[in-house]
Amino acid sequence: MSVLEAALIILAGMAAGTINTIVGSGTLITFPTLLFFGYPAVTANVSNTIGLVFGGLTGVAGYRKELVGQGPTLRRLVPMSLVGATIGALLLLVLPPEAFNAIVPVLILLGILLVIFGKRIQRWAAAHHTEDGAPSWHLPVMMGGVLLAGVYGGYFGAAQGVILMGLMSSLSTLPLQSLNGIKNVLATVANAVAAVIFIVVARDQVDWAVAGLIAVGAIMGGVIGSTVGRRLPPNVLRAVIVVVGVVAIVKQVLFP
Numbered sequence: 001m002s003v004l005e006a007a008l009i010i011l012a013g014m015a016a017g018t019i020n021t022i023v024g025s026g027t028l029i030t031f032p033t034l035l036f037f038g039y040p041a042v043t044a045n046v047s048n049t050i051g052l053v054f055g056g057l058t059g060v061a062g063y064r065k066e067l068v069g070q071g072p073t074l075r076r077l078v079p080m081s082l083v084g085a086t087i088g089a090l091l092l093l094v095l096p097p098e099a100f101n102a103i104v105p106v107l108i109l110l111g112i113l114l115v116i117f118g119k120r121i122q123r124w125a126a127a128h129h130t131e132d133g134a135p136s137w138h139l140p141v142m143m144g145g146v147l148l149a150g151v152y153g154g155y156f157g158a159a160q161g162v163i164l165m166g167l168m169s170s171l172s173t174l175p176l177q178s179l180n181g182i183k184n185v186l187a188t189v190a191n192a193v194a195a196v197i198f199i200v201v202a203r204d205q206v207d208w209a210v211a212g213l214i215a216v217g218a219i220m221g222g223v224i225g226s227t228v229g230r231r232l233p234p235n236v237l238r239a240v241i242v243v244v245g246v247v248a249i250v251k252q253v254l255f256p
Contacts, residue, residue: 024161062226084150
């Protein structure tokens with residue numbers, strides 16, 4: 001590996017860590033970068049997943065203020081991400097990539113639509129509140145959605161953040177920045193679970209040099225992303241989510 005290649009992989013990791021913390025889809029930077037340098041697709045995916053875990057940790061730390069008081073929500077949703085990511089990581093090892101690539105654009109589009117129409121759905125839900133003030137159906141639907149997002153995250157993960165934010169912004173009345181903090185926790189859990197499975201089951205597919213370089217960049221990116229993302233107004237954050245999601249769809253459709 002040349003010095004230039006190592007530097008570009010670090011920069012890709014930094015960009016991915018920044019984008020993941022703000023919205024998600026950082027994998028759409030690092031994964032194509034590794035493919036460009038000639039790494040096999042599975043090796044690139046596995047090594048990338050391991051490296052980005054560290055950026056997720058710094059992103060979660062940067063959003064710790066927004067996570068205050070969110071313990072009950074996390075206790076319900078984190079197990080869903082954990083179980084889903086376990087299923088998704090195992091699917092990566094046994095299924096051909098074509099099987100999942102076909103549905104990726106659909107999932108990303110769903111996330112975008114949920115972000116765009118989330119406020120309207122929230123207003124409709126508010127008109128159907130139960131006595132305790134919460135829609136009776138929103139929690140099980142959210143838990144099921146987080147489970148499916150975890151499966152997707154364990155398998156590939158690009159735009160996992162878009163899907164999670166679309167889902168939660170539609171079904172929760174929490175501030176968008178708090179949801180972004182929760183999203184960072186859930187996505188990091190999914191990546192960490194997948195990384196552990198890859199290390200245990202497919203360690204021969206891991207390029208540790210690549211994973212280390214991405215980790216270095218992602219750690220810095222997580223700090224940058226949490227600094228920038230926490231200062232974005234809700235409407236700007238929604239716009240960023242939509243733009244990144246559209247780019248993700250175009251990439252998946254035109255360059256699968």
